[in-house]
Amino acid sequence: MSLLESLRFTRGDTVIHNLDPRVKFLMTLVFFSVSVLFLEIIPLFVVFIVQIPLVFIAEVFDEWFKSIKGAGFIALFIFVTNMISFYYFRSGDITWDLVEYSIALTMRFIVLVTSFSLFFITTSPDKLSLALEKAHIPYEFNFAFITAIRFVPVLADEAQTIMDAQRSRGLELDKGNFLTRIKNYIPILLPLIINSIRRSLELAEAMESRAFGATEDRTNLYELKMNNLDYIVLIISIGLLIIAFYSKLYLPSFPSLLGTGPVFS
Numbered sequence: 001m002s003l004l005e006s007l008r009f010t011r012g013d014t015v016i017h018n019l020d021p022r023v024k025f026l027m028t029l030v031f032f033s034v035s036v037l038f039l040e041i042i043p044l045f046v047v048f049i050v051q052i053p054l055v056f057i058a059e060v061f062d063e064w065f066k067s068i069k070g071a072g073f074i075a076l077f078i079f080v081t082n083m084i085s086f087y088y089f090r091s092g093d094i095t096w097d098l099v100e101y102s103i104a105l106t107m108r109f110i111v112l113v114t115s116f117s118l119f120f121i122t123t124s125p126d127k128l129s130l131a132l133e134k135a136h137i138p139y140e141f142n143f144a145f146i147t148a149i150r151f152v153p154v155l156a157d158e159a160q161t162i163m164d165a166q167r168s169r170g171l172e173l174d175k176g177n178f179l180t181r182i183k184n185y186i187p188i189l190l191p192l193i194i195n196s197i198r199r200s201l202e203l204a205e206a207m208e209s210r211a212f213g214a215t216e217d218r219t220n221l222y223e224l225k226m227n228n229l230d231y232i233v234l235i236i237s238i239g240l241l242i243i244a245f246y247s248k249l250y251l252p253s254f255p256s257l258l259g260t261g262p263v264f265s
Contacts (some may be wrong), residue, residue: 002115008063008153016122020230021131025117027237031115034244035108040254041100043247044107051114061120066193071110079106125149130224139218147203151255159192 011017016024034047055064084100087094125146132142163173166187173184226234 008121009194010060010063011124012059012064012122014058014122015234016054016118016231018141018229019233020224020226021123022134022224023226023230023234024129025122027233028119030237030241030244031032032112033241035111035115037242037244037248038254039101039104039108041104041107042254043244044104044111048107048111048114051118052251054118058118058122060118064114064117065122067121068110071113075106075109077147078109079103120149127221127224128218130222133220134224140213151199155192155196158195159188162188162191 008200031047035044038044055061078233081103083094083099086098092174128149129142129146132145133139167173171184171187171189173181175181
């Protein structure tokens with residue numbers, strides 16, 4: 001459930017929180033593009049290191065660390081799966097290049113989790129909704145997306161509460177083989193699904209009572225306005241993206257860190 005903490009907005013009055021959501025989204029897309037563009041450890045590690053000061057500036061280290069901790073199992077799964085597939089498809093021949101490739105894929109996943117968690121943790125759903133409206137996204141899709149972001153952390157908390165309640169009744173979730181553990185989670189999923197359906201019906205009734213969709217001419221209490229800092233961050237983000245593409249197309253590839261010899265054959 002810790003990975004879902006990356007979708008929970010944390011209020012703050014920092015420079016990162018006060019950035020225009022459109023600028024923050026572009027900055028996130030730059031991190032995403034660079035992580036997809038390169039598949040070497042060095043540039044991915046640089047992108048990861050660049051994001052760490054932003055986490056401290058936003059004062060959301062604890063929330064970010066929870067999301068990274070929750071992604072740790074998936075990152076380990078990515079690394080192990082790649083190593084096993086390389087071992088079987090290459091007839092048991094594993095080289096340091098393949099190990100480095102697996103580490104790079106794992107690092108790419110961590111970079112993506114960091115960038116998107118930083119965006120959602122520091123961006124208010126209300127401001128994100130205004131940004132989507134400015135991008136001319138239909139309000140129905142906009143509302144569905146924002147509602148999902150709001151309720152995913154709520155469902156995570158509710159799931160944790162149900163798990164604690166079932167453990168207090170003697171349900172052992174962490175014992176037994178893989179199939180037994182899956183079976184033990186059935187008492188968790190059923191009440192969670194029922195509560196989710198009940199909450200969706202309550203939301204539908206609330207929307208209907210407020211005449212949702214009765215008019216297309218909607219107004220907002222606040223309007224998004226970019227300041228000088230937003231333009232500076234925008235220019236820096238675009239510049240970094242241009243440098244990344246130039247490095248990929250015209251500069252030599254990054255050297256291998258682990259060597260090219262075989263690990264074992």
